[in-house]
Amino acid sequence: xxxxxxxxxxxxxxxxxxxxxxxxxxxxxxxxxxxxxxxxxxxxxxxxxxxxxxxxxxxxxxxxxxxxxxxxxxxxxxxxxxxxxxxxxxxxxxxxxxxxxxxxxxxxxxxxxxxxxxxxxxxxxxxxxxxxxxxxxxxxxxxxxxxxxxxxxxxxxxxxxxxxxxxxxxxxxxxxxxxxxxxxxxxxxxxxxxxxxxxxxxxxxxxxxxxxxxxxxxxxxxxxxxxxxxxxxxxxxxxxxxxxxxxxxxxxxxxxxxxxxxxxxxxxxxx
Amino acid sequence: xxxxxxxxxxxxxxxxxxxxxxxxxxxxxxxxxxxxxxxxxxxxxxxxxxxxxxxxxxxxxxxxxxxxxxxxxxxxxxxxxxxxxxxxxxxxxxxxxxxxxxxxxxxxxxxxxxxxxxxxxxxxxxxxxxxxxxxxxxxxxxxxxxxxxxxxxxxxxxxxxxxxxxxxxxxxxxxxxxxxxxxxxxxxxxxxxxxxxxxxxxxxxxxxxxxxxxxxxxxxxxxxxxxxxxxxxxxxxxxxxxxxxxxxxxxxxxxxxxxxxxxxxxxxxxxxxxxxxxxxxxxxxxxxxxxxxxxxxx
Amino acid sequence: xxxxxxxxxxxxxxxxxxxxxxxxxxxxxxxxxxxxxxxxxxxxxxxxxxxxxxxxxxxxxxxxxxxxxxxxxxxxxxxxxxxxxxxxxxxxxxxxxxxxxxxxxxxxxxxxxxxxxxxxxxxxxxxxxxxxxxxxxxxxxxxxxxxxxxxxxxxxxxxxxxxxxxxxxxxxxxxxxxxxxxxxxxxxxxxxxxxxxxxxxxxxxxxxxxxxxxxxxxxxxxxxxxxxxxxxxxxxxxxxxxxxxxxxxxxxxxxxxxxxxxxxxxxxxxxxxxxxxxxxxxxxxxxxxxxxxxxxxxxxxxxxxxxxxxxxxxxxxxxxxxxxxxxxxxxxxxxxxxxxxxxxxxxxxxxxxxxxxxxxxxxxxxxxxxxxxxxxxxxx
Numbered sequence: 001x002x003x004x005x006x007x008x009x010x011x012x013x014x015x016x017x018x019x020x021x022x023x024x025x026x027x028x029x030x031x032x033x034x035x036x037x038x039x040x041x042x043x044x045x046x047x048x049x050x051x052x053x054x055x056x057x058x059x060x061x062x063x064x065x066x067x068x069x070x071x072x073x074x075x076x077x078x079x080x081x082x083x084x085x086x087x088x089x090x091x092x093x094x095x096x097x098x099x100x101x102x103x104x105x106x107x108x109x110x111x112x113x114x115x116x117x118x119x120x121x122x123x124x125x126x127x128x129x130x131x132x133x134x135x136x137x138x139x140x141x142x143x144x145x146x147x148x149x150x151x152x153x154x155x156x157x158x159x160x161x162x163x164x165x166x167x168x169x170x171x172x173x174x175x176x177x178x179x180x181x182x183x184x185x186x187x188x189x190x191x192x193x194x195x196x197x198x199x200x201x202x203x204x205x206x207x208x209x210x211x212x213x214x215x216x217x218x219x220x221x222x223x224x225x226x227x228x229x230x231x232x233x234x235x236x237x238x239x240x241x242x243x244x245x246x247x248x249x250x251x252x253x254x255x256x257x258x259x260x261x262x263x264x265x266x267x268x269x270x271x
Numbered sequence: 272x273x274x275x276x277x278x279x280x281x282x283x284x285x286x287x288x289x290x291x292x293x294x295x296x297x298x299x300x301x302x303x304x305x306x307x308x309x310x311x312x313x314x315x316x317x318x319x320x321x322x323x324x325x326x327x328x329x330x331x332x333x334x335x336x337x338x339x340x341x342x343x344x345x346x347x348x349x350x351x352x353x354x355x356x357x358x359x360x361x362x363x364x365x366x367x368x369x370x371x372x373x374x375x376x377x378x379x380x381x382x383x384x385x386x387x388x389x390x391x392x393x394x395x396x397x398x399x400x401x402x403x404x405x406x407x408x409x410x411x412x413x414x415x416x417x418x419x420x421x422x423x424x425x426x427x428x429x430x431x432x433x434x435x436x437x438x439x440x441x442x443x444x445x446x447x448x449x450x451x452x453x454x455x456x457x458x459x460x461x462x463x464x465x466x467x468x469x470x471x472x473x474x475x476x477x478x479x480x481x482x483x484x485x486x487x488x489x490x491x492x493x494x495x496x497x498x499x500x501x502x503x504x505x506x507x508x509x510x511x512x513x514x515x516x517x518x519x520x521x522x523x524x525x526x527x528x529x530x531x532x533x534x535x536x537x538x539x540x541x542x543x544x545x546x547x548x549x550x551x552x553x554x555x556x557x558x559x560x561x562x563x564x565x566x567x568x569x
Numbered sequence: 570x571x572x573x574x575x576x577x578x579x580x581x582x583x584x585x586x587x588x589x590x591x592x593x594x595x596x597x598x599x600x601x602x603x604x605x606x607x608x609x610x611x612x613x614x615x616x617x618x619x620x621x622x623x624x625x626x627x628x629x630x631x632x633x634x635x636x637x638x639x640x641x642x643x644x645x646x647x648x649x650x651x652x653x654x655x656x657x658x659x660x661x662x663x664x665x666x667x668x669x670x671x672x673x674x675x676x677x678x679x680x681x682x683x684x685x686x687x688x689x690x691x692x693x694x695x696x697x698x699x700x701x702x703x704x705x706x707x708x709x710x711x712x713x714x715x716x717x718x719x720x721x722x723x724x725x726x727x728x729x730x731x732x733x734x735x736x737x738x739x740x741x742x743x744x745x746x747x748x749x750x751x752x753x754x755x756x757x758x759x760x761x762x763x764x765x766x767x768x769x770x771x772x773x774x775x776x777x778x779x780x781x782x783x784x785x786x787x788x789x790x791x792x793x794x795x796x797x798x799x800x801x802x803x804x805x806x807x808x809x810x811x812x813x814x815x816x817x818x819x820x821x822x823x824x825x826x827x828x829x830x831x832x833x834x835x836x837x838x839x840x841x842x843x844x845x846x847x848x849x850x851x852x853x854x855x856x857x858x859x860x861x862x863x864x865x866x867x868x869x870x871x872x873x874x875x876x877x878x879x880x881x882x883x884x885x886x887x888x889x890x891x892x893x894x895x896x897x898x899x900x901x902x903x904x905x906x907x908x909x910x911x912x913x914x915x916x917x918x919x920x921x922x923x924x925x926x927x928x929x930x931x932x933x934x935x936x937x938x939x940x941x942x943x944x945x946x947x948x949x
Contacts, residue, residue: 012377015374015454023396025410029410036415081286088286103560107504107552107556108552110510117296120296120299122317142296144292226406227511230406234410246403468674470641471676472662472687473641474667475662
């Protein structure tokens, strides 16, 4: 009994160490003054200073944020309507076909998604003359495609948990379908929509492979900058940037979780 | 009753927009990839031969050839790339399972108040940049990286070990990146597991280890399958991990595809590789969705 | 560990004196969960062949006590011995007892047959023996035709039989049953009650059952221990607990009773006289332990022991009152009689007796009486 629980406990500690030690080491070394990243000289915030002066990274970050915000917003709108559409589909065939298409971007390897979308844009550019040039727009379109898939899954899960009697009650009380959606369904779905937006935003902000395929001259997102630098080896500026990104993500997710948890608690208390 | 009231117009719109989007940005691109995989490479823009040419007015002539696929099946390089992708994905999934199972087990058996934070800590890395998490390992595995520095300082080794740019590093990177995907489904199953089954097993004379092997393990199989597939599927087409952590000889389909496309500018061959990868991924993916549907039905 | 038994042997209930080593002995066993004491220094002997029932409300500690016998909980204090052998610290898998779980806990991934075989496989029995014993057990419970099914393909009653077979096939020294009938619907439950009693007689194994259902306990058990707040309030045969409860709680738990508050006037020759303001007279009744005068007590009499007549009878314990309601319930008439003190007394009369009393209607004045032997003086 005792041996078994010590084994399980030590595996737990090992697992968490495995997950977090690399990140912690990265953070520590970002405060290393030496240009040789791995040789510790002394504590300094020098690379953070250089990072803030780096105009290329600033521009890339701004572009990434705009692409992520735009694609997450469209993803969530499309994902919500896809979730509703799936709920309404009656025949097994139409539902199955739709579901297969929605989930395809989730399982496709990134290289395949990237390649296929690039070939699409080339094809469209040749036949329709649009998009004339690849760049921020094509990246956004590509990100919407997989962001929508994730958003659909998240929102649909929540939608299937909703008590249909709530919508029926609203209809009974005289609300038109649109008013029912606005006043009953949408508020109940908001936490899921918020989570889906955050997920789509994060995935967009993180994407290297697909963006590498569909980008064009002049449109360099932050992950593309990081990737091209990282391929050449370890760089102290990237360590500082990575630290900021990791801390930012952790703070955002923790806050979001706390907010969602509180909402859920309140919903539970109401019951 | 045929249909519910008030759906006609808005319904078409609601279903229509995402449907058009999916057809345009998911289905059509895949068809184009397939079409181009049947073309020949050429220098120019676009760098492949057209599939149709208009000859003598109306009848289009179709130029389709399967030479790219023939090449995939005959050239050792591509066969090896597919095989080693399968091998690396399989072994990584297995290693991830060995680490994730005890973690999921411990979390599921933990007190309810600590369960949520523990779970949160597993999910958190998933939300931070994949690229950065893989990059973090380069600083650790480098010949003048963290591990080698520590080992050298303690005098355990004389020369730095070659850790980075090896297949070992690729395994490590994949296990590290996808570990949360393995922990979560196993946890979900173990959390729902009725612990009275274990009491019943003990009551019937099974020692804890036997009870685990005969009751807990078989009952957590759906979670294990789901977790293995969730690691195996993305690992198959992985590009970033072999690119950053793998050596020049670490072949994986995703990386070969990238090279064919960007370095060799052989779009038709890259497309054929992509179709091959799609077939490879589709099989475990279908198994996975079958499994999920069965779980939902149960 | 001896689990061999030479077929089903019927063993009569043996009195404690004749058999100095009880099958199960629990000595001052306690179990605490945090601040809550679930079982509080319980001592109990159970003998071979008994159908013993632990009865009590939720939180009374009955299930914890059962789980301590099974080895699923280890006592914080005290001792548990089976056939004189100390098993206090032994884990569940090393004890010669088996349990039928409330949820049945049938392994969902194994067929009926494999579920039943599980315990024998853990004993390392030869394959042929396992197959034979499993088949016999399933056939005895009329489940032979279902051996290949999975638990989710069975009805509630069938699951119960499989759980029973799985525990029984190991020939345990004691079979523990945790609310074995709770998961069945009412109709099935009555049939299953009979079946359990019949089966126990056939296999001759000692049963210890936990239930919260007083009727179930009275109908099935040879001996009952009523538990409250982790303690055994009273243990005895169903008859003893019904006729001679030691406290108001016990009296209340086993059916309805009339209670008259009062003070002891005198105690002599097994009978106590109680001055009761509620009754408006002196009531006489049996007592368990001698009580000093002026001790505050209650006199209990069961409704079916109460007689009724129009004219004042020549008897002890006569009360006068007005009929508040009289309801015919098929097998009896239930009369509520309001005394001058305002206290309501319930009497259950057979149709014959009700007729002899002149079938009084609501509002009529009647006399209630009962023999002193039918009344019990309760201290608590």
